[in-house]
Amino acid sequence: MTALDWVVLLATLCSIVGFGLYKGRGSRTVSQYLLANRTMPWYAMGLSIMATQASAVTFISTTGQAYADGMRFVQFYFGLPIAMTILCATAVPLFHRAGVYTAYEYLERRFDAKTRALASVVFLIQRGLGVGIALYAPAIVLSIILGWDDRITTLLIGGLVIVYTATGGIPAVTWTDVLQMGIIFCGLILAFIMVIHNLPSNVSFIDAVYLAGAAGRLNAVVTRFDLNDRYTLWSGLLGGTFLALAYFGCDQSQVQRYLTGKSIAQSRLGLLFNAMLKVPIQFFILFVGAMVFVFYLFTPPPLLFQPKALEAAKQSAAWPDVQTTFDTAAAARTGAAYAFIDARHKNDARALADARGRLETAQQQLNAARGQGIAAYLSRSKEKAFNDTNYVFLTFVTHHLPAGVIGLVIAVIFSAAMSSSSGEINSLATVTVIDIYKRHIRGGASDRHYLLVSRIATVFWGLYAVAFAQYARTLGSLIEAMNMIGSLFYGTLLGVFTLAVFVKRANGTGAFFGMLAGEAAILSAARFTGISFLWYNVIGAAVVIAIGSLISFMGLQNIDLQRKGDER
Structure with a gap:
């Protein structure tokens, strides 16, 4: 990197941290710190939701995924608009009217404390694993550019995130996400322009598109039905819908975003904003990766990108x-x-x-x-x-882009890593304090006490993310690893919330044991079958609903029989 690249990168990082500290300066109560006093406008929520999803993994690994396997990964997101529409009609008004801090707080009101605790633990496990992967992605950047040890880089980025997240809470996270998404959009467009510009002068953009198609890199839709194929139209529409329902309806990192909204209408607008933009954005990112493949048709690639x-x-x-x-x-x-x-x-x-x-x-x-x-x-x-999928795009950036542009593209990757990590750390701290500490360890303390514990929990999860990131290097494609980890748990959460909302006669015992059975079914499918991970969400949700309903019905039947016996 040149001096200009370093200036661009450092200026961007300092601006993000400074802006986050500025926006979070008024967080002096638990409500302000965790929910921004429910004052966020729809566009800030929408961009924050998008930024939490758009981790550095998205830009590093998704482009590499398209280079290696084409654009069929976009089918993973086909169910998202469907899920967003359903959640706007169900989860958004339900959570807003309940006045909860977390999604799992609602489960106790509907069922009982043990169901809430189990759901909270499931969330903490899966999101705790995911946050480490999101934080590890930028370590790849500096390991390529500077040869730094990735432990140093994860500590550096984790430290920056902890500073403004622990200080300002959700207001700092949300408004910083807005700034970061602006940087991300600019960097993506510039990277695409530079890929096309770097093609040979006698190769036009249309030529590049035809070449990508001939090489099998524009395979955006695969219509065959194959349970063992990870990315098809059917796994995207069915499995993807279930995953998106679970992620946006049951994952606190997303639920917390639309709980900060000024009203139900504002929260709905934030989700619909994502429903309209997410698939086109992912398509564009994958298309950039396909164009990088075309570029390397004319410029010899390294034999190994790592x-x-x-x-x-x-x-x-x-x-x-x-x-x-x-x-x-x-x-x-x-x-x-x-x-x-x-x-x-x-x-x-x-x-x-x-x-x-x-x-x-x-x-x-x-x-x-x-x-x-x-x-x-x-x-x-x-x-x-x-x-070495995760190194493809970075190799192109660092070897073939001009000074200044390299700094901006790397700033985009860092911005994405910080935005996703800050949102996840904030949500982990919220569940830890509200669902575990306040509910089971120390209830009835002062607001000031819970605010302090929230900051401590934020720091703890930040340090945890830094520690777990060291294991991410062994997981291959980071974008696949992140989604596979989520799929091991999301179906269980989706199933229990479906019971809570749609199965009126379901009770706490049924929900609790239904969750245990659903998680066992998912882990068994992952261990003993070759079924694509997108189907785990369908399997888990179906088992939770079936077992939970059955146990609840049996319990009610026993109660009815006992009542009849008492009457006699």
């Missing part, structure tokens, strides 16, 4: 032959790409089909050479598997 792995693999005796094979395949792929463009311009169907076949063959040869390179690295490493 710099340290590449250097280690070069020490292998077989490396010279592997590199030669890779270079030959890359050159063949470039020739096939130019032939494809020429055939398209001449509208020569036979030549076009031939060029497409050459492109596919060259890509297979390139993949085979990469496989040999990975094997060379693993033979000298203690790791059992290797995945």
